[in-house]
Amino acid sequence: MISIRQRKGIQTTEVSEDYVAQEENVKLENKLPSSCTNRRLWTILSFTVGGTVALCTGLLTSVYLATLHENDLWFSNIKEVEREISFRTECGLYYSYYKQMLQAPTLMQGCSLLGIYSHIPLFPRTLERVFLCDQATNSFWRPEVYDQGFHGLIYDNKTESMRTINLLQRMNIYQEVFLSILYRVLPIQKYIEPVYFYIYTLFGLQAMYVTALYITSWLLSGTWLSGLLAAFWYVTNRIDTTRVEFTIPLRENWALPFFAIQIAAITYFLRPNLQPLSQRLTLLAIFISTFLFSLTWQFNQFMMLMQALVLFILDSLDMLPAVKVTWLYGIQLTGLFLVCILQFFNSMILGSLLISFNLSVLIARKLQKNLKTGSFLNRLGKLLLHLFVVLCLTLFLNNIIKKILNLKSDEHIFKFLKAKFGFGATRDFDANLYLCEEAFGLLPFNTFERLSDTLLFYAYIFVLSITVIAALAVAFHNLSDSTNQQSMYKTGEYRIGLKPETAYNLIHTILFGFLALSTMRMKYLWTSHMCVFASFGLCSPEIWELLLKLIHLYNPKRICIMRYSVPILILLYLCYKFWPGMMDELSELREFYDPDTVELMNWINSKTPRKAVFAGSMQLLAGVKLCTGRTLTNHPHYEDNSLRERTKAVYQIYAKRAPEEVHALLRSFGTDYVILEDSICYERRHRRGCRLRDLLDIANGHMMDGPGKNDPDLKLAGHPRFCEEIKRNLPPYTAYFTRVFQNKTFHVYKLSRNK
Numbered sequence: 001m002i003s004i005r006q007r008k009g010i011q012t013t014e015v016s017e018d019y020v021a022q023e024e025n026v027k028l029e030n031k032l033p034s035s036c037t038n039r040r041l042w043t044i045l046s047f048t049v050g051g052t053v054a055l056c057t058g059l060l061t062s063v064y065l066a067t068l069h070e071n072d073l074w075f076s077n078i079k080e081v082e083r084e085i086s087f088r089t090e091c092g093l094y095y096s097y098y099k100q101m102l103q104a105p106t107l108m109q110g111c112s113l114l115g116i117y118s119h120i121p122l123f124p125r126t127l128e129r130v131f132l133c134d135q136a137t138n139s140f141w142r143p144e145v146y147d148q149g150f151h152g153l154i155y156d157n158k159t160e161s162m163r164t165i166n167l168l169q170r171m172n173i174y175q176e177v178f179l180s181i182l183y184r185v186l187p188i189q190k191y192i193e194p195v196y197f198y199i200y201t202l203f204g205l206q207a208m209y210v211t212a213l214y215i216t217s218w219l220l221s222g223t224w225l226s227g228l229l230a231a232f233w234y235v236t237n238r239i240d241t242t243r244v245e246f247t248i249p250l251r252e253n254w255a256l257p258f259f260a261i262q263i264a265a266i267t268y269f270l271r272p273n274l275q276p277l278s279q280r281l282t283l284l285a286i287f288i289s290t291f292l293f294s295l296t297w298q299f300n301q302f303m304m305l306m307q308a309l310v311l312f313i314l315d316s317l318d319m320l321p322a323v324k325v326t327w328l329y330g331i332q333l334t335g336l337f338l339v340c341i342l343q344f345f346n347s348m349i350l351g352s353l354l355i356s357f358n359l360s361v362l363i364a365r366k367l368q369k370n371l372k373t374g375s376f377l378n379r380l381g382k383l384l385l386h387l388f389v390v391l392c393l394t395l396f397l398n399n400i401i402k403k404i405l406n407l408k409s410d411e412h413i414f415k416f417l418k419a420k421f422g423f424g425a426t427r428d429f430d431a432n433l434y435l436c437e438e439a440f441g442l443l444p445f446n447t448f449e450r451l452s453d454t455l456l457f458y459a460y461i462f463v464l465s466i467t468v469i470a471a472l473a474v475a476f477h478n479l480s481d482s483t484n485q486q487s488m489y490k491t492g493e494y495r496i497g498l499k500p501e502t503a504y505n506l507i508h509t510i511l512f513g514f515l516a517l518s519t520m521r522m523k524y525l526w527t528s529h530m531c532v533f534a535s536f537g538l539c540s541p542e543i544w545e546l547l548l549k550l551i552h553l554y555n556p557k558r559i560c561i562m563r564y565s566v567p568i569l570i571l572l573y574l575c576y577k578f579w580p581g582m583m584d585e586l587s588e589l590r591e592f593y594d595p596d597t598v599e600l601m602n603w604i605n606s607k608t609p610r611k612a613v614f615a616g617s618m619q620l621l622a623g624v625k626l627c628t629g630r631t632l633t634n635h636p637h638y639e640d641n642s643l644r645e646r647t648k649a650v651y652q653i654y655a656k657r658a659p660e661e662v663h664a665l666l667r668s669f670g671t672d673y674v675i676l677e678d679s680i681c682y683e684r685r686h687r688r689g690c691r692l693r694d695l696l697d698i699a700n701g702h703m704m705d706g707p708g709k710n711d712p713d714l715k716l717a718g719h720p721r722f723c724e725e726i727k728r729n730l731p732p733y734t735a736y737f738t739r740v741f742q743n744k745t746f747h748v749y750k751l752s753r754n755k
Contacts, residue, residue: 363393
């Protein structure tokens with residue numbers, strides 16, 4: 001809490017605090033029956049109204065986003081193949097596994113995960129019937145069915161040709177498995193199509209997301225009006241807070257609602273004087289939400305590493321209870337290890353920086369006793385030494401683990417980060433592929449213009465400035481006075497305190513803000529929390545108390561007026577300015593239109609063998625997997641070193657390579673057909689040096705096309721660009737490739753068997 005008490009002056013008579021407390025207790029006892037009853041009734045009424053508004057706000061947001069999705073694509077009226085094509089890039093790949101599980105002829109093919117428990121004598125008969133039995137024959141789980149169902153995910157040989165991979169280990173698709181089981185178990189097949197069950201689940205999670213943001217703001221400010229303002233800001237800044245309506249199956253759309261629930265639970269957990277039962281239930285909520293967040297997103301470790309840094313900073317500055325911080329470290333480790341087990345000991349999780357960091361912090365705290373004692377310089381020296389020990393230990397443990405596991409799955413991320421922050425230029429294809437993607441670039445300046453239009457950015461800066469000043473004052477005081485166990489800073493006139501939950505959300509928003517500024521794709525973590533933090537500050541009595549006392553206008557009634565009138569005025573402004581635009585959005589009707597891709601998918605389904613292997617761009621092949629079920633050479637899930645090498649080899653179809661070289665590379669992956677896209681071969685979307693063909697030329701040591709400079713060591717290629725030259729049907733190309741399909745966008749060639 002930020003609280004300020006101003007002394008009246010030097011001549012003011014000092015009164016014993018004990019005497020004042022006794023007087024207040026006497027007054028309280030005299031008023032106890034009526035005041036307590038009224039306060040209890042008011043609390044119940046406020047909780048009921050606030051909770052109802054929270055649920056309604058979440059549901060309305062979910063309906064709003066679902067309606068935008070329907071209106072944009074006319075999703076209810078287009079063909080099934082068009083619906084599937086609308087799941088672009090990796091979204092289509094994830095959805096394909098949901099479809100795969102549903103296409104199992106019997107229920108147990110989709111649900112045979114629980115077959116391993118069928119031998120247990122106490123296994124409930126109802127679960128046997130639900131999960132292990134064929135509803136048609138009432139027969140128990142059979143091995144041949146298991147091979148086609150859950151076993152097919154563990155031993156998949158269609159996602160990457162000539163390789164058998166464990167999809168549950170490599171990808172975070174347990175949500176698709178669970179949802180397919182749920183759809184088969186519930187008696188809803190007659191009432192809702194599988195695709196709607198899937199997308200409505202995701203839009204339902206958005207309702208949970210907004211409700212969690214609402215509750216976090218409410219917990220911080222003490223009034224549900226703050227939560228309502230946070231929800232309004234989330235919706236009016238939809239472009240910058242979510243992209244669920246056009247990237248539905250994306251992993252972050254599954255994970256972020258659970259992350260928001262976790263933050264709300266941590267905010268409550270950090271409150272002082274919790275009852276033991278409340279504390280245990282809150283820890284359970286934190287653990288479950290942490291586990292589900294980790295299970296549903298492959299980038300969970302990087303987000304939770306930022307969260308661990310928040311805890312480390314606050315613990316080092318004595319702003320959080322050390323016991324609670326230890327609990328949160330333990331929950332992170334436990335949740336991640338449990339996910340690791342479910343993902344068949346995924347090496348990328350075991351080799352994550354998060355595990356190394358948390359272990360290092362816990363070890364360093366044991367090694368360094370009395371870290372929070374001594375004078376200011378003594379404590380500062382201990383703190384710097386502690387930071388150095390944790391950093392060195394983290395790097396040491398991480399390198400040891402990666403060497404033991406021979407882990408290379410995440411090396412492309414560190415190459416990208418090294419190049420992004422200016423630690424040397426790189427010609428690495430994978431790193432440059434990320435560097436040239438707009439989503440991984442710096443946050444555009446126009447983002448702040450949009451956030452300012454809704455007054456969110458101004459309110460956020462206002463609240464952030466005040467809380468940062470308070471935090472700095474408290475941090476300085478804590479380092480100066482080791483005897484004070486409360487986060488409190490005293491001056492001659494004021495006493496400034498900072499609630500642990502406020503301190504946590506402050507550092508959280510700062511660190512995730514830096515992450516968003518450096519990588520645009522991560523802005524959705526920051527902007528949603530901006531809504532929470534800004535609305536909390538405008539409704540916080542402590543913020544207004546500090547401000548009014550600083551300008552010598554302090555009055556309890558003024559605080560009450562400011563904390564309610566300012567949010568209400570902003571809500572009225574948002575309704576007045578953005579309501580007409582939102583109604584226009586809801587009335588604007590469009591329709592999905594991609595005839596070239598539809599034609600391609602229909603041709604593949606009707607004219608190629610079921611076991612044919614297709615090569616092409618990662619994004620297109622995800623759609624091929626979903627719409628046709630054909631085998632792929634590569635795909636968009638990039639967290640595997642051998643897959644990245646394979647993708648680079650397949651992409652030589654857009655480089656300056658000889659036809660026999662390209663043919664040999666493609667045939668080494670068992671390719672039967674290769675799909676060339678004009679939009680890639682003649683790309684104009686990116687600047688020179690960032691087009692896919694440029695990245696390939698640089699990686700191959702060839703000079704780039706078009707006007708502009710080239711590095712002096714780049715050489716002229718000995719062959720023309722493959723994707724351009726093959727269309728001329730010259731003998732060197734027709735000897736290896738035969739065109740079997742063509743439209744305005746795509747060219748499909750069948751590979752000959754010649755070696």
